[in-house]
Amino acid sequence: MRRGNFKVRLLIGLAIVAFAFIRRCSQQETNPYTGRTQAISLSPEQEIAIGLQSAPGMAQQHGGLHPDNRYQATVDDVGNKLVNNSIANKTPYKYDFHLLADEKTINAFALPGGQIFITYALFEKLQNIDQLAGVLGHEIGHVLGKHSNERITDSKYWQTLIMGAGAIDMGAVASQIGNGTLLKNGREDELESDELGVKFMINAGYNPEEMIGVMKILKDAAGPNRVPEFQSTHPYPENRIENIKAAIEKYKNALN
């Protein structure tokens, strides 16, 4: 390779890296509902649109909606109670709770903008209504914490950075860092959602201790019925339980 050629590539690479940094700085916002500063690139309207577009496909992957209207009504009732009694009510998001027919996959998840899902497999494992509030509260936490938005923004950032680093032959290094960072954010998302879930449970009059019961159910759900949303990027259940206990203390005291 000629020396001049390398200089050009270095300059292009540095320019792309600089662009990625500058864009990321301009994307920094303080989340009005959590107080946390995060890099986001989608407006709430875009988040809602993405969620509504993806919802039918997600439902289809889990056998569609559950046919029993009474169970669906219970999910709606608990979900709406959590929203109406918390700051979730002050957000522009359109919350909609869906019970999925899937009897095999123990899971719950949220799409950006407020589309929230729980499978029948998880629903039937829950021992009381407070645990259902725990699961739905956690998912509302993902929506209000703008976690999908943050992860989409992160992945765009790393893609640009990898492109820039690729020009100066550092692609592999950047890609490893990128993967690590994405994983780390996922774990933090789970902890933040657990904490927000506890807060919403207390606000709506549910027993927050039952969030620990949810963790125990998830921990026992091993083998083929693993919980992708809760387990793929999750911290160890022990850490989550410690975090939940701390949140219960924090928000119980805040009410006094």
Ligand SMILES: [Zn+2]
């Ligand atoms: Zn989660």
